[in-house]
Amino acid sequence: MIKAAGIAKSFGRVRAVRGVSFAVEPGQVAGLLGPNGAGKSTTIRIITGYLPADEGTVQVAGFDTRRDSLEARRNLGYLPEAAPLYPEMSVVGFLRYRARLFGIAPRDRVRAIGAAMERCRIEAVRGRRVGHLSRGYRQRVGLAAALLHDPPVLVLDEPTSALDPSQVVETRELIRDLGRTRTVLVSSHVLGEVERLCSRALIIAGGTLLADGTPAELVRRHGGPARYVIEARDEGRKAEPALRAVMGVAAVREERADGHWRRLGVEAGTDAPDLREPMAAALAGAGVAVRELSARPASLEDVFLRLLRAADPARENAA
Amino acid sequence: MSAAAVIAGREFRSFFRLPVGWVVIALYAALTGVVFAAGTLQPGGVATMRDFFALAAWLMLPVTPAVSMRLLAEEARSGTLEALVTSPVSDAHVVLGKYLGALAFLVAVLAPTLAFVATLWLVSDPRPEAGPIVAGYLSLVLLGGLYLAVGTLASALTNNQTLAFLLTFFFLVALLLASGTRMDFVPDWAQHAFYAVSIQRRVAEFAKGIVGLGDAVFFISGAVCFLALAWGALESRRWR
Known part of the structure; x- marks a missing residue:
């Protein structure tokens, strides 16, 4: 599971995240939804251990990301935004490297790589250089790398952003399937994505968690x-x-x-x-x-806009 | 296999997949080849590679920043650093792995120059002494190791490879000038301090075939210090 308790983070005088708390249980796909600059990426980076929180704590699969940082990371599969990869490596070479980095035993490595490639449908490009792949394939290679060590917790930052419509549908199915047994947190600014993919939506703006619930609950509570x-x-x-x-x-x-x-x-x-x-x-x-x-x-979009306007009256006046 | 070794292996292989790796190997081989042909391979001369090693050490000055500039700067620029430091690897292992990969590549850069040793060996009578040659190569690896550690620090401080190259290059030039030039305007204690960290003096000793433990410790401890600073710089990215 993922448990964030009162996390806050500032960059100089800018308060990017202000006391955000939530918990995502195994079997849930939660969507972290917010406009640009809402604090989504900072929240994701605190959860993955890339950034330390100024205040508050985060637990990943029961491990504190500061005290048991390495153990927390062992239990986490992370796909950063835009899936950054090494362009000079082959797909299978990159996955082999990541498998070694995560300490997957040599006898299990071939099976783990094969399973991740099959799940993400990238066997056809296994020998290709990452730099020669389309953005959609690169995204799927990044997802395969996040799945290699079969982590109980997955954090995916904009996982379908570069995919064509059929790939989007396939990837959503894959994430839903993964979410049956794992804890999955998906960051997105696409409302439809969260509505279709996630059993739970966390709406964040101005570094504050504005709402948390299933899309249906949020519509009922905040749909107007x-x-x-x-x-x-x-x-x-x-x-x-x-x-x-x-x-x-x-x-x-x-x-x-x-x-x-x-x-x-x-x-x-x-x-x-x-x-x-x-x-x-x-x-x-x-x-x-x-x-x-x-x-x-009312749709999740209505909820999103109502919450944003309530949180920032200037936005309402501008609209 | 330890995480540092995994990172080092990837780093080492990546140099051979990128043009910069082959360009560095070719340029170093070509330039040292000119030095060898013009300065060492003299008919009737003494079969020694002392001058070759002295100049080869100077050529390390542009080569090592070219190797080290991308180590962490490119990872940060391209975003792969985020995936790397959120995998179960400590920052110390990341820095060490990157450094060891670059050091292994530096050894590969030096490898073609063994052809010069073989040539001198074949054409000389009497044959050159093996001791100074082994010591000369050891000095190049130790010197290159120190330079690469400085470069690793520069690469951890910025996302810009060019800036990392320039920071390393000018720092090393300043260090060599300060420690190798007599400056009358500098107080005595500072002259002594510069003499204590003199790189040229130590390289010259190695080239004579004298492998001093103190000199080896100087290069290794200097590299360790700069790597520790690079580790601190990488950690500080999380707070910046």
């Missing part, structure tokens, strides 16, 4: 009031007053008009119940024909 979309044949413009009269409706606005058909967006008030049934009844009562009435669930 419920919203609905309605498409109605409304020549007499009766729909809007009818909807406004429904208890719990906070706002109604026209999104699109196409001939007699109008598309309306409805925003419910805070703590309003499900309004689909009373709205359907109100529209029927007003003689408005409806061809669509559906709830529009």
